[in-house]
Amino acid sequence: MKIPETETFEGRTAIVTGGGQGIGGAVAKTLAERGASVVVNDLDGESARKKVEELRAAGADAIAVQGSVISAADVRRMVEEAIEQFGAVHILVNNAGILRPTPVIDIEEDEWDQVIAVNMKGTFLCCRAVLASMQAAGWGRIVNLSSTAGKNISTVGGAHYTAAKAGILGFTRHLAKEVAADGITVNAVCPGLIDTEMVRSTISDERLAAYTESFPIRRLGRPEEVAELVAFLASDRAAYITGAALDINGGDLMI
Numbered sequence: 001m002k003i004p005e006t007e008t009f010e011g012r013t014a015i016v017t018g019g020g021q022g023i024g025g026a027v028a029k030t031l032a033e034r035g036a037s038v039v040v041n042d043l044d045g046e047s048a049r050k051k052v053e054e055l056r057a058a059g060a061d062a063i064a065v066q067g068s069v070i071s072a073a074d075v076r077r078m079v080e081e082a083i084e085q086f087g088a089v090h091i092l093v094n095n096a097g098i099l100r101p102t103p104v105i106d107i108e109e110d111e112w113d114q115v116i117a118v119n120m121k122g123t124f125l126c127c128r129a130v131l132a133s134m135q136a137a138g139w140g141r142i143v144n145l146s147s148t149a150g151k152n153i154s155t156v157g158g159a160h161y162t163a164a165k166a167g168i169l170g171f172t173r174h175l176a177k178e179v180a181a182d183g184i185t186v187n188a189v190c191p192g193l194i195d196t197e198m199v200r201s202t203i204s205d206e207r208l209a210a211y212t213e214s215f216p217i218r219r220l221g222r223p224e225e226v227a228e229l230v231a232f233l234a235s236d237r238a239a240y241i242t243g244a245a246l247d248i249n250g251g252d253l254m255i
């Protein structure tokens with residue numbers, strides 16, 4: 001059997017949630033550069049539109065769809081717009097996520113619900129909405145953003161974030177088994193500390209420097225490095241990987 005050598009996404013449509021900035025922005029750019037038509041979703045419509053302008057300026061097919069991944073109606077509309085514009089959905093990257101650094105004793109119910117919902121329910125709703133299109137195509141790739149928090153504990157976020165990211169790993173395994181026979185793979189990536197707004201706006205430069213010093217590879221990860229792993233999992237070359245949770249953390253966690 002011949003393993004495909006290049007990751008060309010020509011003829012494939014990808015939805016990237018929370019794609020207006022950070023890791024999602026880098027994923028959208030990487031997939032678009034390799035030929036995918038990209039739907040950039042974000043709660044912040046302005047950031048999604050800016051990202052789409054950038055992708056189109058580089059010659060890609062892309063549309064922005066503002067919406068929240070925790071609204072079933074928004075998610076349905078996002079998938080409908082993707083299909084209307086590009087004909088099908090082949091790749092879904094569940095990247096939208098939020099983090100709060102609150103200790104358990106201080107977490108209000110609303111905050112708990114919100115962190116669990118955006119990370120976990122959003123992942124479920126988006127998967128549910130794209131499966132029919134992937135099944136019809138007989139090919140699909142779903143990549144879920146978990147975290148080292150999902151395997152260990154979060155250094156930056158609170159216990160709700162850790163619980164949600166661990167929940168994503170269980171959901172990933174279960175769905176992977178359900179849809180494996182349909183030609184759809186479902187995997188998770190578990191980044192360590194990546195240099196994005198989420199991290200920069202949550203902890204001080206001093207704490208960040210201290211964490212960085214503790215990593216075997218003494219720097220933060222870059223969004224583009226995570227995007228590279230996501231693109232691999234979204235490619236034909238990763239056809240035999242499903243239900244996995246791949247680490248990308250500079251050696252911070254080795255299990």
Ligand SMILES: NC(=O)c1ccc[n+]([C@@H]2O[C@H](COP(=O)([O-])OP(=O)(O)OC[C@H]3O[C@@H](n4cnc5c(N)ncnc54)[C@H](O)[C@@H]3O)[C@@H](O)[C@H]2O)c1
Nearest residue numbers: 018022023043068069095096097145147191193194196198
């Ligand atoms: N940065 C890290 O160190 C790190 C590490 C591990 C995992 N992650 C995960 O990677 C993903 C991306 O993180 P990031 O660092 O790029 O974060 P970020 O905060 O820079 O970007 C997240 C994006 O998601 C969008 N978003 C938030 N809520 C949304 C909703 N309800 N619907 C749609 N979009 C929404 C935001 O507007 C933002 O554009 C998240 O799931 C995060 O938990 C990040």
